[in-house]
Amino acid sequence: MEMILKISNLNDFIFCPASIYYHGMYEDVERNVYQEKAQLAGTFAHKTVDKGKYSTRKDILQGIEVYSERYKIQGKIDIYEGNTKTLIERKNKITTIYDGYIFQIYAQYYGMTEMGYEIEKLKIYSFSDNKTYPIKLPDDDLEMKKKFENLFEAINTFELSEFRQNNIEKCKRCIYAPLCVQGGENVNGV
């Protein structure tokens, strides 16, 4: 399938490819009905940005929409510091830098640079312990860039009708389980 993705879809797809289809179905529903506590904590980490409270400094952009034509992906950045040309993604608590975190900031990076912004540094920031993790630019980490591109290839060739999730544990903690027909046995009583 070829479609315009949301940046948040990347993590969903890594967790379970079927979930990006169900993600859209829940979008209009009140968030706290379906989101688990951990996800809500992550949402909280972005709250100050979404409400524009982070800074009134003119050299800082926050929460702007970006779109990459190259990857057909859209979403919001977290923070861009113009004076240092740094793109920053904040998380509530980071224990590991998962590939999904890096792909998320890569997608923001491509969206911004295609829109004409200069970016020299990428960082992921962990709120709870005040730690900052520098991330190499895609062209400085070709292995990770390849993984990023492979992910899009996997998304664009994925066939929902042929997919069945065999990891029942994922389905048990998946917020889309009540609706999903790709889930493993017993999740929905089927």
Ligand code: SF4
């Ligand atoms: S219920 Fe299972 S198959 Fe369905 S989206 Fe969730 S993890 Fe994937």
